[in-house]
Amino acid sequence: MPIFKLVEERGSFDPEEVAVLCNVLDDVMQTLGVLEVEDPIIETVAKKVVELATAGILEPNRLRALTLGALTQEQQPPQVKRAL
Numbered sequence: 681m682p683i684f685k686l687v688e689e690r691g692s693f694d695p696e697e698v699a700v701l702c703n704v705l706d707d708v709m710q711t712l713g714v715l716e717v718e719d720p721i722i723e724t725v726a727k728k729v730v731e732l733a734t735a736g737i738l739e740p741n742r743l744r745a746l747t748l749g750a751l752t753q754e755q756q757p758p759q760v761k762r763a764l
Contacts, residue, residue: 683698683701683702683705683726683729683730684698686726686727686730687701687730693733697733697738700733700738700740700743701729701730701733701743703740704729704740704743704744704747705722705725705726705729707740707744708725708729708744708747708748708751709722709725711744711748712725712751724751725747725751728747728750728751729743729747732746732747732750
């Protein structure tokens with residue numbers, strides 16, 4: 681699972697926190713409908729989960745919601761400004 685590699689590289693989390701990160705990653709993958717273990721989106725989501733956790737967000741529901749929100753924002757096209 682890519683989250684373990686990221687946890688080692690990015691921060692020091694205790695075993696309970698790692699379990700939270702793994703559960704959040706699994707929940708987000710289910711919400712997104714990702715079924716394939718080899719899907720490249722898993723690494724993107726794992727990076728976002730670890731990034732938010734490194735910033736101190738470790739409450740599972742909040743971490744899940746912020747991860748999904750961040751991914752949704754990243755996938756939206758930039759708004760086109762209208763010329764007046």
